[in-house]
Each structure stands twice: as structure tokens, then as C-alpha cells.
Amino acid sequence: MSFDDLIPRLGDWVSEVRGRLVPNQLLSEVTWFRVGGPAQLFFMPADEEDLAYFLKNLPEDIRVTTIGLGSNLLIRDGGLDGVVIRLAGKAFGSIEVLDGHRLRVGTALPDVKVATAAAEAGIDGLTFYRGIPGGIGGALYMNAGCYGTETRERVVELRGVTRQGDIITLTNADMDYRYRKSNGPRGVVFTSALYQGVAGDKDEIRARMREITEKRESSQPTRAKTGGSTFKNPEGHSSWKLIDAAGCRGLQVGDAQMSELHANFLLNLGAATAHDIETLGETVRNRVRATHGIDLQWEIRRMGHFAAGKEVREFLDGDVFVGPV
Structure with a gap:
């Protein structure tokens, strides 16, 4: 899908913006999961003053979303309307x-x-x-x-x-x-x-940092398409242990999978959609609630529009579960 181009609506002031403005930029290109629809208008400001100028002049009714490196983020397949801001490392x-x-x-x-x-x-x-x-x-x-x-x-x-x-x-x-x-x-x-x-x-x-690196690489899928820890740890519990005990280690929906290495990491095996990933996450929440009576809360930020006919409900009913393949 794509959105209407916002730039013609903004007026003459936008010609003074020095940063990069891209209509309908695919956000799958800038998130670690490598999924997600387009941003209606993608903005990378030249510097802090450029950012301030842009926001001061942008009409109040236009939604603004800021994203970082996209490591802890799930953009839905329908994308994000309004302006998506991403700060460049150079500036x-x-x-x-x-x-x-x-x-x-x-x-x-x-x-x-x-x-x-x-x-x-x-x-x-x-x-x-x-x-x-x-x-x-x-x-x-x-x-x-x-x-x-x-x-x-x-x-x-x-x-x-x-x-x-x-x-x-x-x-x-x-x-x-x-x-x-x-x-x-x-x-x-x-x-x-x-x-x-x-x-x-x-x-x-430096020695402690090497220890951290070794620990991460031995216990987490650091080279996969993932969003890091999927769910917050409930008080007094570890999410990965709850997920594992609920039988969800390795669980798969489409090309989305709960990691075999670390049960609280959700992976895109290659061709997953945001719908697959969120469906799997909600299925895991359902299983953990049914098994332990505990409601896991997402740590990964989810945002944007669902693709038509691809909505995902919170705590999916058990009969929609798609088993490991």
C-alpha cells in the first residue's frame, strides 16, 4: 500500500528544510525485523536546528512518529501515516x-x-x-x-x-x-x-565488556532478524522461563519463530510479515496466560496500521494457534 504524498500539502516553507524528505519510504528497510509498510513521509533532519524548524512549521494535525535504529520496533504491514522522523548518525x-x-x-x-x-x-x-x-x-x-x-x-x-x-x-x-x-x-x-x-x-x-559480549553471543540470537527481548519480565519471573514452560520455545507462525536459543527472542526467519510476528507474539501471550495465569507485556514497541484483513487481536484465542513447522 502507499499513502498520499504529504509534501504538496505542506506549503512553501518546506523548501527551506535541509534534511532528507522521502514520501512512502518502506520502513522494512530500516528496522531490524525487516518488516513493515511505508512511512507517509520519512524525514531525516540535517541537524537540530533543521529538526526544530520542521516541527515548528508542520501542521499540528499531522501525526509525528520518531524511530531510532529500529532494533526494538515492530512496524505493522500497513505502515505509518504522517511523518516518521529518524535521526542520522552523521548529524x-x-x-x-x-x-x-x-x-x-x-x-x-x-x-x-x-x-x-x-x-x-x-x-x-x-x-x-x-x-x-x-x-x-x-x-x-x-x-x-x-x-x-x-x-x-x-x-x-x-x-x-x-x-x-x-x-x-x-x-x-x-x-x-x-x-x-x-x-x-x-x-x-x-x-x-x-x-x-x-x-x-x-x-x-574492557574485560567486563568482553564478558558481556561472550555471554550475549552464547545465549542470544545476535545475528538474526529480531527485536531483542520480546516481553518484559513480570515481577518475580523471567519471561523466557514462562514461555519455555508454556511450550513455546521454537513456536512458529509463518516465517516468524520464537528462538530455540533464547525463548524470549522472536525471529524473522526470512520471509515473515509483521502480521506473522505479532500473531506469534499474541499466541505466546495466550499460552503463557493459560499455563501460568500471568499476562506478559510487550517490550517491543508495535505501531502502525494493520494491512487490510490482517488485524491481530490481543491474547489470541487458542484455536487460531499455528503450530511449529
């Missing part, structure tokens, strides 16, 4: 080492690059980012964490652009972080963040 990928064991980083950076830069500067406290397959923008939004540390423990302040085009600074408290989520002002596109670390020994930090 939003800087790293600045500051006094006091601090780092200021652009939000288009992959998490692993921040962990590496901190290690090279002898800054400890950010090694956990070595184990998170995503970008800093998403980590700030979702309070990403692993191995006992979360983003909220290290971020001091964030810089961003509001839907009205104002450039603002937010504190850690402004974000009201919770487990795997934030409750800060809606509609802000984060552009950079300031992190606080502690003094550390470079060799010791």
Missing part, C-alpha cells in the same frame, strides 16, 4: 568526553559505541550498554537496561525538540522513569544526552 552521532567522568552523546549513536567510548576514556558505569542492541534515543525513551543497570541510573539530562519546535533540556526527574519505560513530556524528539559515570580502569572495563 546526531557525536560523543564528547567531559570533566567529572561525564559523556555527552548524540541519540543516533548505537549503545555499544557509547559503552566503548566510555571504556576508552576510563569511565565506568556504562558497560551495560554493550549488551543492548539499539540506539541511545530508544534507550532514553524505554529506560533500556541489562545486567543489573538501567539507563535512568546514569543519565543526568536530555536535550530535545518539542512537537512545537522548541529546543528544551530535561532532567532525569522530568522523565519519571519506570521499568522499561519513561513518563516524560510526550512528543519530544531527543537529540543528545549527558551521562554520569565513575572513574574506572580501562583494562578492567
Whole structure:
């Protein structure tokens, strides 16, 4: 499917935009799952000022969605109407080492690059980012964490652009972080963040990062088309254990599969659609609820329109389950 071209509707001001504007950009090309329909208008701003100018002039009735590296994201097959913003690494990928064991980083950076830069500067406290397959923008939004540390423990302040085009600074408290989520002002596109670390020994930090890498590669499907951890851990439980005990390890719908290596990772084996992936996820939720009486909550962000006739209901009925093939 495709959407009407938004650019003619925007008016003369759009000629002053310096970034890249692409009507009906296929989002399957920019997400790790490699699925999803088009963005009605895809925008990659040239810099923070370009982003602010665009948002200040964009009519309020046009929906705006911001995506990062697409690692923890499922775009449905019908795509996204309105504007989809993605920050490019060239403009939003800087790293600045500051006094006091601090780092200021652009939000288009992959998490692993921040962990590496901190290690090279002898800054400890950010090694956990070595184990998170995503970008800093998403980590700030979702309070990403692993191995006992979360983003909220290290971020001091964030810089961003509001839907009205104002450039603002937010504190850690402004974000009201919770487990795997934030409750800060809606509609802000984060552009950079300031992190606080502690003094550390470079060799010791590098050694811990190698341990994290080895642990991930031995226990997770790191080279597959996936979205990382599919479901949040319910309090007192591990999602992968609940999924495994419900008989869902290796479960498959079309070309979507729950990983044999790590039962909380959902994979695109090659030709899966977003419909296959979401159907499998909801089938797993149904099975876990039936087996354990626990409602798993998606950690992967799902957004966009369903393709016609391909809607997916929450907690699918048992009789729609498609077994492993």
C-alpha cells in the first residue's frame, strides 16, 4: 500500500528544510525485523536546528512518529501515516568526553559505541550498554537496561525538540522513569544526552565488556532478524522461563519463530510479515496466560496500521494457534 504524498500539502516553507524528505519510504528497510509498510513521509533532519524548524512549521494535525535504529520496533504491514522522523548518525552521532567522568552523546549513536567510548576514556558505569542492541534515543525513551543497570541510573539530562519546535533540556526527574519505560513530556524528539559515570580502569572495563559480549553471543540470537527481548519480565519471573514452560520455545507462525536459543527472542526467519510476528507474539501471550495465569507485556514497541484483513487481536484465542513447522 502507499499513502498520499504529504509534501504538496505542506506549503512553501518546506523548501527551506535541509534534511532528507522521502514520501512512502518502506520502513522494512530500516528496522531490524525487516518488516513493515511505508512511512507517509520519512524525514531525516540535517541537524537540530533543521529538526526544530520542521516541527515548528508542520501542521499540528499531522501525526509525528520518531524511530531510532529500529532494533526494538515492530512496524505493522500497513505502515505509518504522517511523518516518521529518524535521526542520522552523521548529524546526531557525536560523543564528547567531559570533566567529572561525564559523556555527552548524540541519540543516533548505537549503545555499544557509547559503552566503548566510555571504556576508552576510563569511565565506568556504562558497560551495560554493550549488551543492548539499539540506539541511545530508544534507550532514553524505554529506560533500556541489562545486567543489573538501567539507563535512568546514569543519565543526568536530555536535550530535545518539542512537537512545537522548541529546543528544551530535561532532567532525569522530568522523565519519571519506570521499568522499561519513561513518563516524560510526550512528543519530544531527543537529540543528545549527558551521562554520569565513575572513574574506572580501562583494562578492567574492557574485560567486563568482553564478558558481556561472550555471554550475549552464547545465549542470544545476535545475528538474526529480531527485536531483542520480546516481553518484559513480570515481577518475580523471567519471561523466557514462562514461555519455555508454556511450550513455546521454537513456536512458529509463518516465517516468524520464537528462538530455540533464547525463548524470549522472536525471529524473522526470512520471509515473515509483521502480521506473522505479532500473531506469534499474541499466541505466546495466550499460552503463557493459560499455563501460568500471568499476562506478559510487550517490550517491543508495535505501531502502525494493520494491512487490510490482517488485524491481530490481543491474547489470541487458542484455536487460531499455528503450530511449529
